[in-house]
Amino acid sequence: MEQNPTIRFGVIGCADIARKVSRAISLAPNASLAAVGSRSLDKAKRFAEGNGFPAAAKVYGSYDGVLDDPDIDAVYVPLPTSLHVRWAVVAAQKKKHVLLEKPVALNASEFDEIIAACESNGVQLMDGTMWMHHPRTAVMKDFVSDAHRFGHLKSIHTCFTFGADADFLKNDIRVKPDLDALGSLGDEGWYCVRGILWAANYELPKSVIASREPVLNEAGVIMAVGASLHWEDGKVATFYCSFLSNLTMDITAIGTKGTLHDRDFIIPHQEKEASFYASSESGFDDLVTKWASQPSKHTINTDLPQEALMVREFARLVAEIKFNNSKPEKKWPTISRKTQLILDAVKASIDKGFEPVHIQE
């Protein structure tokens, strides 16, 4: 492979989240900000100026401009979910590798079109779930995979809520049925479901049941919802997501022998370090007046924030393909699809009056 290959990124769309990911592309050692496209050239110019794009970066008044630029290796797609299938497929057809914001599509069937386009064009596909790439996540994974310290997974609970302000609740794309139709479920629920699948080693549950009485806005978009997931072996998981509560992001995984607690698993409290709590074979003292041992706190440091590590991993895979004739890594679209399948099932369970929905891969 070429020494220090740099993957040139184009950004299509200037959503708020693109600011964070543009910075991440700047920070990643194997990536560069090479272009930005918006339906408005002015907006693209302002975005490039405000987000550290180098002077040589190109600025386009369309998404096609970026996709047709032969100097661009990969695109980051922060567009509203309803536009993902269209633009991700076009990007793949134009041989651009695709870093796609979550939720990846309006439903798994749409996402299958994206997967097919990426596979037939030999490009890498990865979704923008940043916490997957934090080194803490790998350390936590070691813990929940450890038969001695954690045992067999029995239950998981995740939640992600934040208190959206009046402007968000009126104008954000995540409250619009024609843009991000799944609302809180697609946005926050994506992370809750991913956390559950992650803890369950990506084994799909056999059924999913939405909790009764999700909160919907006037347009019918989900503002708050919960659900339970049930596996063949008796494992259970629950999650809760909401635009209407204080910012909270928890994952608790309980095994036969151990317990994992993390209170900032999606976005760490701090950029350079992140913690979690682990306990193993916990018990009480003789009189059951206190615990025999306390959960231990584990802190993991990182030089790069998780979003830059995500870009670095994506760019590494792209470089393997570009310079080393490797095949695209299927792990990432596979777990994206599983996540989307569960979101679809929660929505279907709501539509079916909160009946269990069987999951078929």
Add this chain to the structure above:
Amino acid sequence: MEQNPTIRFGVIGCADIARKVSRAISLAPNASLAAVGSRSLDKAKRFAEGNGFPAAAKVYGSYDGVLDDPDIDAVYVPLPTSLHVRWAVVAAQKKKHVLLEKPVALNASEFDEIIAACESNGVQLMDGTMWMHHPRTAVMKDFVSDAHRFGHLKSIHTCFTFGADADFLKNDIRVKPDLDALGSLGDEGWYCVRGILWAANYELPKSVIASREPVLNEAGVIMAVGASLHWEDGKVATFYCSFLSNLTMDITAIGTKGTLHDRDFIIPHQEKEASFYASSESGFDDLVTKWASQPSKHTINTDLPQEALMVREFARLVAEIKFNNSKPEKKWPTISRKTQLILDAVKASIDKGFEPVHIQE
């Protein structure tokens, strides 16, 4: 009132939990260990010797011996749940104040018999939910009641699990249909439900739905189960309890403006201090790469362990009645009954195929 009135306790039954509560009676400044009764006089003697009973304490080979002793003010009842209604009613009829282990009865209807007996005999009734009496609980209550720091309660999740050993799973009263018929639900679920009601200011939900596929033992007793609770105003709660997972006890309450996390709410990690985490109006930095502020840790010290504070409060109420002609405090049996009502509803929901069960006070 008499100076430093001491309430004389009799213990009926020598269950393991009676060891902890006997110590608590010794520690409480207004209580004394005055008698113990068991069906076996030998067992009662050994219990008294092994648990700090003073030499003057009486030892009986029956529960009736304690209940008929005119020197006894109050009894602690650690008997299996199926025996509660019988012995709590007899105790009340004999004018003994009743500190009753949880779950308080096999169902709310049985508990109503106990309440009626205590009311008509003018004796205090309180259940043995120790964490209600920890000073941390009051500080946490201040937080979740604070409209500025916490806002309106939107969701609650509690869990209590522990990994029962083979002996427990075969022999403990909590796995026997004729002793503690509700199993994990009655034992651990009691705390989960109490935590939820506590956070909801004891407002009953309108409906309760058991999660599908509870784990039952061969005798049909619940080993693991979850449920969701739904209120008129849209509040939701979930809980999970299990005898088959590592020791874990969480309460997370999320309001419109604040979040409460406590990871040892039922039995604190340590006897003399206990912590919780609170966050208010949490948010991210401008680029959503980290939190603008972190949850704050609050640590509360206590000279007496929570079980001794429970005994102290119970004895204080008994002394008010005995020496000051006060009426029994109804708050305690009222919240016991609400807790039992929810347990009953979870069981009914299981029996009805996981349909919602409407709660009627």
